[in-house]
Amino acid sequence: MSTNGQTVTAALPVYTKKDFESGVDPRWCPGCGDYSIINQIQKTLPSVGVKRENIVFVSGIGCSSRFPYYMNNYGMHTLHGRAPSFASGLKVSRPELQVWIMTGDGDALAIGGNHFIHAMRRNLDMKLVMFNNRIYGLTKGQVSPTSELHKKTKSTPDGSPDYPFNPPLLALGAGATFVARAIDVEGVHMGGVLKAAAEHKGSTFVEVFQNCPVFNDGAYTFITEKANKAEAQLRMEQGKPLLFGKDNKKGIRIDHQRGELEVVVLGENGVTEKDILVHDATREDPTIAFMLAGLADKAGFPTPIGVFRNVQKPTCEEMTWEMIDAAKAKPGAGQLTKLLAGNDTWTIK
Amino acid sequence: MSTQTAKHKVEQVETVTIRFVGDSGDGMQLTGTEFTKANALAGNDLATFPDYPAEIRAPAGSLFGVSGFQLSFGANEVLTPGDQPDVLVAMNPAALKTNLADLRHGGMLIVNAGAFTESNLEKANYKSNPLEDPALQSNYRVVLVDMNKLTEAALEGTGLSSKEVARCKNFFALGLMYWLYSRPIDPQLASIKRKFAKKPEFAEANAKVFMAGHVFGETSELFHERYQVPASKLAPGTYRNVTGNFATALGFATVAQLTGRTVFLGSYPITPATEILQEMAKFKEYGVVTYQAEDEIAGIGSAIGAAFGGALACTSTSGPGLALKSEMMGLAVITELPLVIVDVQRGGPSTGMPTKTEQADLLQALFGRHGESPMPVIAAQSAADCFWAAIEAMKIATKWMTPVLLLTDGYLANGSEPFRVPSPDELPKLTVKYQTEKNYANGTQYMPYLRDAKLIRPWAIPGTAGLEHRVGGLEKDALSGMVSYDGNNHEKMVLTRAQKVRNVVEDVPDVEVFGEKRGELLLVSWGGTFGSVRGAAEALQAAGKKVSHVHLRWLNPLPKNLGEVLGSFKKVFVPEVNGGQLAFYLRGMYPGVDPLQYNRINGKPIKIHDLVAKVSEAL
Ligand SMILES: Cc1ncc(C[n+]2csc(CCOP(=O)(O)OP(=O)(O)O)c2C)c(N)n1
Ligand code: SF4
Numbered sequence: 004m005s006t007n008g009q010t011v012t013a014a015l016p017v018y019t020k021k022d023f024e025s026g027v028d029p030r031w032c033p034g035c036g037d038y039s040i041i042n043q044i045q046k047t048l049p050s051v052g053v054k055r056e057n058i059v060f061v062s063g064i065g066c067s068s069r070f071p072y073y074m075n076n077y078g079m080h081t082l083h084g085r086a087p088s089f090a091s092g093l094k095v096s097r098p099e100l101q102v103w104i105m106t107g108d109g110d111a112l113a114i115g116g117n118h119f120i121h122a123m124r125r126n127l128d129m130k131l132v133m134f135n136n137r138i139y140g141l142t143k144g145q146v147s148p149t150s151e152l153h154k155k156t157k158s159t160p161d162g163s164p165d166y167p168f169n170p171p172l173l174a175l176g177a178g179a180t181f182v183a184r185a186i187d188v189e190g191v192h193m194g195g196v197l198k199a200a201a202e203h204k205g206s207t208f209v210e211v212f213q214n215c216p217v218f219n220d221g222a223y224t225f226i227t228e229k230a231n232k233a234e235a236q237l238r239m240e241q242g243k244p245l246l247f248g249k250d251n252k253k254g255i256r257i258d259h260q261r262g263e264l265e266v267v268v269l270g271e272n273g274v275t276e277k278d279i280l281v282h283d284a285t286r287e288d289p290t291i292a293f294m295l296a297g298l299a300d301k302a303g304f305p306t307p308i309g310v311f312r313n314v315q316k317p318t319c320e321e322m323t324w325e326m327i328d329a330a331k332a333k334p335g336a337g338q339l340t341k342l343l344a345g346n347d348t349w350t351i352k
Numbered sequence: 353m354s355t356q357t358a359k360h361k362v363e364q365v366e367t368v369t370i371r372f373v374g375d376s377g378d379g380m381q382l383t384g385t386e387f388t389k390a391n392a393l394a395g396n397d398l399a400t401f402p403d404y405p406a407e408i409r410a411p412a413g414s415l416f417g418v419s420g421f422q423l424s425f426g427a428n429e430v431l432t433p434g435d436q437p438d439v440l441v442a443m444n445p446a447a448l449k450t451n452l453a454d455l456r457h458g459g460m461l462i463v464n465a466g467a468f469t470e471s472n473l474e475k476a477n478y479k480s481n482p483l484e485d486p487a488l489q490s491n492y493r494v495v496l497v498d499m500n501k502l503t504e505a506a507l508e509g510t511g512l513s514s515k516e517v518a519r520c521k522n523f524f525a526l527g528l529m530y531w532l533y534s535r536p537i538d539p540q541l542a543s544i545k546r547k548f549a550k551k552p553e554f555a556e557a558n559a560k561v562f563m564a565g566h567v568f569g570e571t572s573e574l575f576h577e578r579y580q581v582p583a584s585k586l587a588p589g590t591y592r593n594v595t596g597n598f599a600t601a602l603g604f605a606t607v608a609q610l611t612g613r614t615v616f617l618g619s620y621p622i623t624p625a626t627e628i629l630q631e632m633a634k635f636k637e638y639g640v641v642t643y644q645a646e647d648e649i650a651g652i653g654s655a656i657g658a659a660f661g662g663a664l665a666c667t668s669t670s671g672p673g674l675a676l677k678s679e680m681m682g683l684a685v686i687t688e689l690p691l692v693i694v695d696v697q698r699g700g701p702s703t704g705m706p707t708k709t710e711q712a713d714l715l716q717a718l719f720g721r722h723g724e725s726p727m728p729v730i731a732a733q734s735a736a737d738c739f740w741a742a743i744e745a746m747k748i749a750t751k752w753m754t755p756v757l758l759l760t761d762g763y764l765a766n767g768s769e770p771f772r773v774p775s776p777d778e779l780p781k782l783t784v785k786y787q788t789e790k791n792y793a794n795g796t797q798y799m800p801y802l803r804d805a806k807l808i809r810p811w812a813i814p815g816t817a818g819l820e821h822r823v824g825g826l827e828k829d830a831l832s833g834m835v836s837y838d839g840n841n842h843e844k845m846v847l848t849r850a851q852k853v854r855n856v857v858e859d860v861p862d863v864e865v866f867g868e869k870r871g872e873l874l875l876v877s878w879g880g881t882f883g884s885v886r887g888a889a890e891a892l893q894a895a896g897k898k899v900s901h902v903h904l905r906w907l908n909p910l911p912k913n914l915g916e917v918l919g920s921f922k923k924v925f926v927p928e929v930n931g932g933q934l935a936f937y938l939r940g941m942y943p944g945v946d947p948l949q950y951n952r953i954n955g956k957p958i959k960i961h962d963l964v965a966k967v968s969e970a971l
Contacts, residue, residue, distance in 0.1 A: 025822075027834065056817040061657070064825075071822050072835060077814040079660055080824025082683055085653045088618075088645065092654025093814075095643050096616045097661040100814050118653075121646040323641065330636035337637045339609040342602070344773050348592045349393050351583070 018049035025075045036187030036213035037067055040134060043194045044103075045074070051201040053101045061090040063115060065107035065141045067134035067213070084115025087122035087131065094127050098320040101201070104131040109139045112148040112168050123177035123206045125319040130200050130207040133170060136215035137222050144218035156218075170210045171296035171311055175289050180205035182292065183310040186212045188227050192238070192308065199310055205318050226306050239295065239309030244279035247305050254279035255295075264294050266304060284313040359570070361577040362534060367426030368581055369434030372525065373451045374443030374464075375412050376405055376419040379522035384421025385768075386526055386543065390535045391425040392593045392770055395583030398425035399735075399883065400768045401433035401957065406623075406707045413475040415446045427582045431883035431890075433767060435959040439532075441525050443467060443499070445476035452482075461492040462528065464521065466500030495574050499524045499565075506564035507557055516554075520561040527565025534580045537566060587772060594771040596735040596764035597624070600694060601631035603742025604666055608639035610743075610782045616663035618643045618654030620673060623706045624762040625696035628668040648673035652680040652693065659689040660823065662786060662813035664746055666692040670762075671700045671713050678721050681755060685725040685849065687823040688801075688809050690749035690756075692742070697761040697879075699955050708955025709762035711879055712930035717757045718908055718937065724846045726853040728752070729907040731759040731879035736771035738764060741905070743780060750784050752856055753808050759907070761880040761929075763957050787812040787819060792831075800833040807852040853909065860906045862913040867893055867900030872971055874921035876947065878904040878934055880957070885927055887960040892967055899967060904934070910941060918945050925970060927963055929953060 016022075023045040031037045048058065058076040062068035064083035071078025081089050086104045094102045104122075111119045111133045122129060138156065139145040145158035149170060153162040174182045181203040185193035193211065200207045212223045226235040237247045237255065245255040246269075256278050258265045267274045286292070292312040298304040331337055370387070374380045381402055388400050400423040410417025424434035436456040442448040444467040455461060468483055488494055503521040504514075512520075523544075530537055541559050548555035569575055594602065608615035617640065619629040633642045641663070645651040652667040659665035669677065674695045684691050697713045699705030713720075717729045728748055732741035738760055745758040787810035792799040798819040801809050812819035821833060829836040830844055865874075866889055877885035882903050889901035902917055904910070918924055918938070926935040927950040935947040950966045952958050 054817070056820055057815055059661075059814050071824070074822075075820055077660075077820050078822035078824075079657070079687075080822060080826065081653070081656075082679055082825060085649060085680070088650035088653025089657030089660070091645075091650070092616060092618050092643060092657030092659075092663075092665070093661045094657075095654070096614055096641055096658040096663040097814065100661065117646055118650055121650070323643075327636045327641065333637060337609070337639070339606070339776050342605055342609060342635070342638050343776075344590060345592050347389065348590045348773065349395065350590050351395055351586050351588050 015052060015054060018055065020045045020049065022055060023048050023075050025073050027072050029073045030069070031066060032217050034214075034216040035066070036136065036211075036215070037070075037134060039187040039190055040132070040193070040211055040213065041070060041073055043190055043197055047194055047197045047201060050198065051101075057099065058101045058103070059093060060103045060105055061086045061093065062105040063107070063110040065110045065139070066215075067105060067107040067140075068110060070105040084110050084113065085118060086110070087115065087118040087129070090129050091122060091125070091127055094129055095320050095323055098128070098324060102129045104129055106131060106133050107140065108133060108135045108137060108149040108170070109147040112170065112173070116148070120173070120177035123174050123179040123208060126178065126180055126205045126316055127319045128204050128206070130203075130209070132197075132200070132209045132211060134213040135170065135210050136213045136219055138215055138219035140215050140218055169296060169300055171208070172293065174208035175293055175296055175312060178206070179208045180312065180314050180316055181207040181310070182296070182312045183208070184210045184212070184308045186223065186227060186308060187214055189308070196310065199313065203313060205316060235305055237298070237305035237307040239282045239284070239307050239311065241282060241284055241310070244276055244281050246276075246279060256280060264298065264304075284310045286312075287314055360575065363577050363579050365579050365581055366428060367424060367430065367434075368439065368533070368579070369422065369424040369437045370439040370441070370529070371420055371422040371437040371451065371454070372441045373418055373420040373447035374522070375447070376407065376410055376417045377412060377519075378419065378443050379519065380419045380421050380443070383522045383526050384423060386540065387529055388423050388425075388593060388768060389543070390530065390540060391423070391533075391581070392591065393539060394535060394581070395586070396425040396427065396581055397430040397584040397586050397770060398423055399430050399433045401763065402766045403956075404707055406705070413444055413446055413472045415450055415476060418447045418450045420447075420451065425581060427584045429584070430769075431887045432957065432960060435961045441529070443521070443525070445472045445478055445482070448482060449476045449478065455492060457491060459492055460495065461488070462495045462497065462525070464499040464525070465496040466498035497528070497568065497574070502564055502568060503561050506560050510553070510557055510560075512553070512557055516557070520557050523558045523561040524565035524568075527562040528569050530562075531566045531569030532575065532578055534578050537563075586770065589772045591770040591772055593768050594736055594739070595627070595766055595768045596732065596738040596760050597627035597696070597766070598631050599736055599738035599771060600668070600732075600742045600760065601628050601635065603739040604632060604746065605635040605638045605640050606739070606779065607664055607743055607746045607782060608635075610779060611664065611784045612639070613784050614639055614641055614663045616641045616643065616655060616658035616665045617668065618645050618651045618658065618665070619668045620645050620648045620651045622648070622670045622673045624698055624765045625668045625670045625673070625694065627765070628694060628696070648676040649680060652677040652684075652691075655691055656680065656684050656687070656689055659684075659691050660687075660813070662811070664750060664784065665690070666694065666746070668694040668696070670696045670698045670706075671716075672703065674713060674716060675720070681727070682721045682723060682725050683825045684755035685721070685727055686825055686828070688753045688849070689823070690753055690811070692745045692749050692756050692758055694742070694758045694760065696765045697759060699953075705955050707762065709880065709957065710929055710953060710955070711761055711881065712933065712953070713759065714878070714907065714930065714933040714937070717759055724850065726850050726908065727755045727757055728853060728856050728909070729757045729759065730905060731907060732764055733879065733882035733903060733905060735764050735767050735769045739771065743782075747780055747782055748856060748859060750782075751808070751859070752806075752852065753811060754853060754856075759879055764880045785811075786816065788816055790818055799831050801828055801831055803848070806855050807848055857909040857912055860909055860911050863902040863904065863911045863917055865900050865902055865917060868898060869900070870920040871898035871900055872921065873899045873923040873925055873967065874918065875899060875901040875967065876904065876918070876924060876926050876934070876938070877901070877928075878907060881927060881929060884958040884960050884963060888963040888967060891960060891964050897968070897971060899971070907937075915942050918942055923948060923970060925950070925967060927951070927958055927966075929958060
């Protein structure tokens with residue numbers, strides 16, 4: 004690719020987690036889920052095969068968006084909601100860089116909603132990680148676009164009359180080619196999701212359920228508490244049947260008559276493992292990914308975590324540079340004198 | 353001077369102003385552009401002024417659907433598209449009604465009489481047919497031509513539908529003008545062929561109609577003479593005709609060629625700035641990357657992101673878009689990344705008059721950001737000058753590590769003039785260097801805000817090992833660039849950023865006084881009014897008035913000698929296409945200077961004649 008960046012030729016140094024720490028101590032509240040996310044990112048990066056200087060973290064505004072300061076990479080802490088726009092310009096002009104966008108639910112989906120959907124649809128190869136604490140942290144506890152209906156906060160003392168977004172549905176609807184969900188307290192699982200995100204080429208959305216102990220404590224205990232966990236979480240693993248519950252006795256099946264997903268119990272009504280939907284995130288058609296993403300809003304269903312969708316398509320920056328390279332390859336292309344004179348000239352002696 | 357041809361006297365004229373007016377569907381912009389090309393090829397200096405409605409296709413025949421194209425061409429330097437047309441070509445009653453008042457007394461009025469039907473007269477609110485008004489004949493040289501019928505006759509038997517036939521009549525008018533101004537027809541016939549290469553039947557039809565118009569001039573007995581405008585004494589060289597928007601795009605592409613770096617434009621379409629994006633998208637082979645963002649905020653955001661990545665970044669917009677970009681401009685100021693923001697001013701506030709020109713974004717350009725956030729501001733002075741201004745803005749941005757605001761306006765953006773193609777060695781030297789070494793503590797650390805003597809910080813870009821750093825909107829420590837809430841550090845940074853922008857004055861040339869260095873009255877202009885104000889100064893000086901003129905290309909920082917120059921005149925007079933923004937600014941910057949003002953905000957450029965009258969009153 005003919006860009007003005009340096010191409011990587013030397014062998015990759017062997018990194019450890021420490022190489023990705025900037026030395027600035029994070030200033031999140033004690034117990035904040037953000038610590039776990041940065042921990043997993045720093046643990047994952049040594050294994051993704053990209054040089055430290057070729058990785059850029061771009062963020063908006065919010066607690067989560069302080070992220071770049073704590074990383075020993077290139078970083079931009081930009082404006083509320085606008086991180087995808089900076090990242091897009093950076094990625095289009097420097098396709099060889101690995102670009103991460105670190106954002107919050109308010110940042111990405113309220114003020115930045117427009118940039119968010121367009122970043123997803125363009126399929127620029129950028130990894131957007133949205134820390135979802137279902138509240139505005141930095142401005143001290145107002146509703147966010149992912150807060151539950153009727154949620155009481157400082158700005159909605161009588162309960163919020165707004166319906167929330169389902170972020171993976173939104174990302175799928177906008178055309179993201181990689182959509183996943185992780186949970187702050189499920190570190191190992193999150194590490195796996197982040198690794199897959201890092202390796203995906205295209206618009207990448209990772210929602211991380213993140214606890215804000217100060218303004219929205221316990222928002223996710225319904226799926227994180229030991230007692231509920233098995234029943235409340237549905238782990239989506241590529242090529243594996245969608246089983247959950249104690250002893251993996253429950254499963255997700257397609258009810259063909261109604262065109263919906265349903266929960267069934269192995270061994271009941273003649274249900275066997277063969278009836279259970281096998282997870283395949285690489286399906287080109289996003290319909291089943293939509294159905295799975297929609298489960299989080301339905302009573303009686305577990306909340307899926309893992310990768311909903313992971314498909315490969317040419318990226319925006321690839322296509323952009325193909326056009327540029329083709330234009331540059333034409334005979335006589337790129338001559339200053341030709342540029343200046345154009346076609347219709349006349350001469351005065 | 354006049355010579356005799358077979359039938360018609362040929363009269364030499366120095367400068368002519370012609371205005372074509374018709375329905376927005378009548379092809380007046382095309383007619384005007386084609387005739388402009390003919391005059392350019394004939395070696396005339398010229399200036400054009402397209403004037404069209406905001407509606408893409410207003411109802412046919414309506415008063416608000418009139419579209420016009422004025423051009424002035426001559427044997428001498430042409431500074432503006434002209435105050436008053438010498439020739440008005442009116443294609444229908446609405447066009448006549450809205451434009452007749454501008455025609456010079458005694459000027460030539462060529463009317464498509466075929467369009468003066470009852471229904472068209474009604475749509476134009478005429479109670480009776482104005483062509484039958486005896487005053488018309490006594491005030492102007494009226495030439496009535498039924499272009500509808502003559503076009504139909506020329507295309508009889510071609511099998512074109514009556515709608516298609518009607519669309520050709522602008523070429524009749526064009527052919528007539530070619531005859532009247534003695535222009536060779538072959539280049540135009542070739543141009544028609546090229547234009548309609550994919551639809552040969554239209555090429556043939558338009559060529560036929562064009563010829564019919566030309567022959568009509570020769571045979572109709574309606575004209576007693578033809579005219580000839582000799583080639584002008586433009587400096588020798590190769591020329592091309594450029595609009596301001598094209599020239600801006602060309603300037604940026606040239607920067608890519610001069611530096612060998614990627615020029616990145618992040619933009620969102622808005623009238624009258626859109627063509628900058630469209631034209632730059634055609635310059636891929638020269639190292640230009642364009643990105644059509646989802647809105648103006650993302651347009652500038654993508655540009656700042658690209659600048660962080662080492663691209664020479666720019667964004668283009670008009671007033672409403674500039675307003676959206678203002679939070680982002682603050683970020684560009686605090687991160688001290690190079691960026692050029694082009695604002696093609698138009699009539700405001702809000703959506704205002706999108707297709708009409710104005711100079712009313714000056715104060716927004718200078719001050720329209722939150723916090724203390726100064727940035728250099730440059731304004732282009734003519735369509736061709738947009739080329740030089742774009743290069744200069746990018747040069748300043750990259751040298752000083754700062755966003756730069758470049759102001760043009762709708763009048764420059766759409767208007768055109770001959771551009772002398774520079775040879776590569778006439779272009780400014782541009783080098784862009786990135787920081788590649790650690791710069792602190794004996795080369796063991798990188799400090800992104802360690803400044804040089806001119807207060808410029810280094811530009812290290814992703815991909816450079818060892819210089820990893822973070823930038824962002826939070827106030828930075830004066831050295832490390834880390835987040836700092838220390839009030840004293842903030843004050844220091846505010847003052848430092850302001851001083852850096854003030855230091856740019858070393859690259860700002862002194863203003864040159866046109867005329868006597870001291871005297872009665874000094875005209876001060878900026879941006880797109882250059883031509884009108886210079887024209888007025890020339891006229892006043894020719895009349896023996898002690899009037900001089902300075903034109904400001906640089907609005908921030910202001911040229912070093914400006915205060916002294918202003919103080920050398922008894923009166924300072926500032927004409928502007930706004931409510932008086934430069935006058936206000938000068939009062940603040942130079943206490944004691946209290947300019948007289950002349951302000952027009954009617955969507956049109958200032959007329960030389962009007963300005964001469966106002967200045968004469970003030971003397
Ligand atoms: C233009 C603008 N509007 C408002 C704000 C104030 N603001 C800062 S962060 C924030 C919300 C952050 O919420 P979220 O994105 O969920 O992030 P969190 O702090 O919870 O991580 C708001 C409203 C701002 N900085 N800029
Ligand atoms: S306010 Fe909430 S999200 Fe922000 S740092 Fe504190 S705990 Fe974390």
